[in-house]
Amino acid sequence: MASSWKLVVAVIVLIQTRPTRNSCLSGCLCSTQVLDCSNTNFTNIPFIETFRGELYTVLNMSFNFIRTLEENSFTKQYFSVIETLDLSNCDLSEINSFAFRGLGKMINLNLANNSLKGLKDRLFEPLVNLKELYLQGNQLSRIVPVTLSPLRKLIVLDMNYNRLSVIDKETFNSLRDLRELRLKGNAMRDFAPETFSPLESLQSLELQLFGTSKEISSPPSKTGLSSCLCQRITALGWCQGRNVTCFVTCDYSHENNYDGDYRVCSGILNGLSNTEATKNRSLSAFDLSWAFVIIMVVILILIITLIILALVVLEKKIQTGDANTSVIID
Ligand SMILES: *[C@@H]1O[C@H](CO)[C@@H](O)[C@H](O)[C@H]1NC(C)=O
Ligand SMILES: *[C@@H]1O[C@H](CO)[C@@H](O)[C@H](O)[C@H]1NC(C)=O
Ligand SMILES: *[C@@H]1O[C@H](CO)[C@@H](O)[C@H](O)[C@H]1NC(C)=O
Ligand SMILES: *[C@@H]1O[C@H](CO)[C@@H](O)[C@H](O)[C@H]1NC(C)=O
Secondary structure, eight states: OHHHHHHHHHHHHHHHHSOOTTOOOTTOEEETTEEEOTTSOOSSOOOOTTOOGGGOSEEEOOSSOOOEEOTTTTTTTTOOSOOEEEOTTSOOOEEOTTTTTTOTTOOEEEOOSSOOOOOOTTTTTTOTTOOEEEOOSSOOOOOOHHHHTTOTTOOEEEOOSSOOSOOOTTTTTTOTTOOEEEEEEEEEOOOOHHHHTTOTTOOEEEEEESSOGGGGSSOOOHHHHHHHHHHHHHHHHHHHHHTOEEEEEETTSOTTOHHHHHHHHHHHHHHHHHHHHHHHHHHHHHHHHHHHHHHHHHHHHHHHHHHHHHHHHHHHHHHHHHHHHHHHHO
C-alpha cells in the first residue's frame, strides 16, 4: 500500500518535471510567441534550465518587483529572438551595463514607470534594431549622450515625466530616424535648437519648459514667466521652420490657455526689439548730426580765420603801401 502510493507520487513528480520544449514557466501564460509573466511577483528574470526562451518574440515582465536587472539576464534563458520586452512597472532602479546582451533583434523596449535615476553608458549597445524605447515615468535627470548613440533605428523615444532639466547638445546626434520625441513632464530649462537639429526625421515633439509639475501651484515670477514663454516661442518657431508638430508647454500655465500668454511674450519681445531699434536708429542719427555740426563748426572757424588773416594781411599791405608812398613822396 505504502509502496504503491510512493510510486504514484514518483510518477506525478516525473511527469511534472519532465523537460518538454513547450513547457511554460510557472505563473506565466504561454501562447504562440508570447510569454506573459506580468503580475507574477518575480524578483528576477526567471531562469529554469529546461525552459527554452527562443520560442518567444514577446516577453512581458511588467508589474513585477525586479529591482535590479543583472547582466546577461536574457542570454541565460536562451531568449534570443525577443522583439518586444515589457519591463514596465517593475520597481527597477538599476540595470547592469550588460543586462540586454544578446537582444539584437529587439524592436520595442518598455522601461516605463520604474525608478531609474540614470542609464549606464553602454546599456543600449546591443539594441541596434530598436525602434521604440519607453522611459517615461522614471527619475532620469541626465542622459549621457553616448547612451543613445547605438540606437540608430529608433523611431519613438518617450521620456515623459522624468527629471530632465538640461539635455546635452550631442544627445540626439545619431537618432536620424527618430519621428517622435516626448519630453513632457520634465523641467527643461531652455530650448536649444542645436540639440534638436540632428533629428532629421522628427515629426512630433512634446516638450515642457521650466519647473516640474509640482510647481503648478506656485505661480512663477514675472521674469520666469516671460522667459519660459519666450523660450516656448523660440521652440515653436523652430518647429514651424522644421515642419514638426509640437506640443510645448510652460507647466504652470493652464492647459490650452496660451493665447493670452503668447501675446504677453510677443509684447515683451516686440517692445524689446522696438526700443532696441529706435535706440540704434536715434543713436546713429545723433552721431551723424553731431559729426555734421562739428565739421560745419570746423569749416566755419577755418573760413573766419582765413578771412581774419586776409584782412590782417590786407591792412598791413595798405599801411606799408602808405608808408612806401610817403617815403617815395618824401
Ligand atoms: C503577489 O504578491 C501579493 C502580495 O504580496 C499577493 O497578493 C499576490 O497574490 C501575489 N501574486 C501572485 C501571482 O503570486
Ligand atoms: C504586459 O502585461 C500588462 C499587464 O497585463 C499589459 O497591460 C501590457 O499591455 C502587456 N504588454 C505587452 C507588450 O503585451
Ligand atoms: C505608468 O503609470 C501611469 C500612472 O501612474 C499610467 O497612466 C501609465 O499608463 C503607465 N504607463 C505604463 C507604460 O505602464
Ligand atoms: C509637413 O509635414 C506634413 C506631414 O507631417 C506634410 O504633409 C507636409 O507636406 C510637410 N510640409 C512641408 C513643407 O514639408
